[in-house]
Amino acid sequence: MTAQRSQPSTFDPQPSGYRSRLAPSPTGLLHLGHARTFWTAQKRARATGGVLVLRNEDIDAMRFKLEFVPAMIEDLRWFGFAWQEGPDCGGPLGPYNQSGRFQFYRAALDKLRTDGFIYPCTCSRKDIQSAARAPHAADDGEPVYPGTCRAKLEIRGQKSDVRVSVSDLRLPTSDLRFNWRFRVPDGETISFEDGHYGPQQFVAGKDFGDFVVWRHDDVPAYQLAVMVDDAAMRITEVVRGADLLKSTARQILLYRALGLQPPAFYHCPLLNDENGTRLAKRHDALSLRKLRENGVSPESLRHQWM
Ligand code: GLU
Numbered sequence: 516m517t518a519q520r521s522q523p524s525t526f527d528p529q530p531s532g533y534r535s536r537l538a539p540s541p542t543g544l545l546h547l548g549h550a551r552t553f554w555t556a557q558k559r560a561r562a563t564g565g566v567l568v569l570r571n572e573d574i575d576a577m578r579f580k581l582e583f584v585p586a587m588i589e590d591l592r593w594f595g596f597a598w599q600e601g602p603d604c605g606g607p608l609g610p611y612n613q614s615g616r617f618q619f620y621r622a623a624l625d626k627l628r629t630d631g632f633i634y635p636c637t638c639s640r641k642d643i644q645s646a647a648r649a650p651h652a653a654d655d656g657e658p659v660y661p662g663t664c665r666a667k668l669e670i671r672g673q674k675s676d677v678r679v680s681v682s683d684l685r686l687p688t689s690d691l692r693f694n695w696r697f698r699v700p701d702g703e704t705i706s707f708e709d710g711h712y713g714p715q716q717f718v719a720g721k722d723f724g725d726f727v728v729w730r731h732d733d734v735p736a737y738q739l740a741v742m743v744d745d746a747a748m749r750i751t752e753v754v755r756g757a758d759l760l761k762s763t764a765r766q767i768l769l770y771r772a773l774g775l776q777p778p779a780f781y782h783c784p785l786l787n788d789e790n791g792t793r794l795a796k797r798h799d800a801l802s803l804r805k806l807r808e809n810g811v812s813p814e815s816l817r818h819q820w821m
Pocket of ligand 1: 539741755756759
């Protein structure tokens, strides 16, 4: 990754007005599906004379690969993206690499813990899969958490509004691998107006369950990192793929717990391949890199989205 340049004096230290972001994870080459969603983000920012931020979501050291970061920047520029703040050009609300923002995530975690919104959970993925309430399995790949560790606390007399710490749990040392989980308000309908899809409603505890905010390997989970960054970078509209609609409901709960105002949301339809399968990083032929190598021009790709 290119070192951050010192901040040019033209940056407004207190940015206001429309701000959106491109938030790719460098876990593979960007493909046409990313480009289409990002194009919408850029179009919306340009239409309002707003700012587009590039945020490199390199938080998960297990999944991202360093070589994909310069590739990501190069491919975005080739396609015709231009951002005003980002890891390569700096800005007033950096750093713009998630790997450099741990202090923000930790501060949010501490606040959630102090205010009693989260609890430590020792369940493994397998425990959850075998215990998940099948009829309510969430459709975004995340089973509804069956509440095993939440129930343990409640049996021990802990109420949802009390502060919970790891020592409260008196875990055997072998159990010290735990995730911090956000306790969702069961039965509450989380509603928001999506800029593209219109009114959205998800019921906490049914459509999605208690979700992980901090992983056992000491890494903030996607939900927390993205929400903390969108708030800290003063994003006014989050433009992203429709696969994250339900995550928006989770993130709205985090905004509320942290006493912050959520931004507006605009979810874009996902791009499918010729078999109707959602495009993923494994669709090598439709990576921006391959298209470019094959002599396809960005203009011809963008033409259909104008
Ligand atoms: N880094 C996430 C991804 O690539 C971004 C999700 C978001 O825009 O919130 O899926």
